């Protein structure tokens with residue numbers, strides 16, 4: 001089991017992770033979700049002893065990673081699939097990791113088979129596609145046959161078949177009783193893969209619950225109502241009637257109305273009483289993706305100026321819930337800002353976005369972090385935490401010109 005208690009990480013004035021407490025249990029796939037820059041990788045690095053917490057603690061099986069006996073056999077991780085010596089073949093890359101960790105050579109061929117790279121085992125990895133690189137990173141994580149596995153965005157760059165493969169692999173590893181912690185941006189993928197979810201925004205815990213609870217707490221029902229296209233005045237009339245009856249009415253991009261707070265028969269009756277003809281009255285459920293986006297949109301640091309959703313905001317009614325943790329509060333050093341709320345793509349949820357209740361912290365004053373090493377980073381990364389040796393200083397491979405030459409070693 002992985003356990004974080006009050007985990008906090010600051011890089012200078014930037015709070016990357018704030019007071020995070022959670023447990024990742026064995027026998028389940030736990031999805032770790034959050035927008036860009038929300039602190040997922042920082043948290044994973046702290047779990048693996050690659051970053052030292054500013055405050056709090058994180059343990060694996062009750063031990064700090066650095067004190068874990070025989071760490072490479074207990075913990076495997078894929079943090080950065082590109083962190084591979086491109087001049088080495090896939091097999092030699094894995095072999096060097098195996099030798100450092102005292103893992104027999106036969107296991108190298110075994111994991112190459114598991115990830116489907118046997119056919120290119122002797123090719124230099126710098127010619128690998130993104131997906132092949134991901135598979136190699138996953139092979140490295142599996143090398144020590146560990147009980148605890150961390151994957152930072154393992155489906156990045158994979159094609160649909162690869163995504164399905166990763167999904168099934170994660171599930172299989174969990175069904176063997178292992179602890180599987182997977183970060184992703186893709187709520188839709190996590191909905192299919194994970195049993196449990198930990199959602200963070202701006203470094204803080206926003207949800208820690210089973211996927212089933214997340215779905216029932218966050219997928220709001222709504223009705224789609226449509227009047228004949230050539231009667232905009234009827235649409236206006238119906239909007240007024242439904243709103244006066246206590247419904248919340250939102251325009252959809254295609255001209256339909258999205259109605260919450262009123263049952264379908266009631267909408268039908270109200271339309272009939274107002275003499276408004278309907279072309280459509282249908283029940284819908286907001287997707288989990290929408291619920292996730294709604295939950296985290298107040299915690300999004302980087303948003304395109306062309307993102308029309310940012311302009312379609314509407315203050316929702318105050319409410320509490322939405323799976324946020326008790327005691328949630330924005331980091332004290334971050335200023336208050338207006339919180340982007342209702343977009344046309346997100347219906348009013350049954351609970352409340354914690355950022356709405358607490359008034360979310362604004363986008364950070366500082367620019368996104370430069371790719372610099374933290375001052376308190378350990379001098380040398382433990383072998384199991386670093387799924388691959390440091391990348392060479394050379395420029396990344398041009399994937400359009402794939403070098404599939406063989407590594408003679």
Ligand SMILES: Nc1ncnc2c1ncn2[C@@H]1O[C@H](COP(=O)(O)OP(=O)(O)OP(=O)(O)O)[C@@H](O)[C@H]1O
Nearest residue numbers: 011016035036037038039040041042368369372374
């Ligand atoms: N070494 C560092 N020095 C300074 N700031 C950092 C460092 N590492 C991360 N940060 C900052 O901490 C915050 C969290 O970053 P992190 O990479 O953990 O987020 P993330 O959720 O993994 O993002 P993404 O989904 O984009 O990979 C970001 O604002 C980032 O800029």
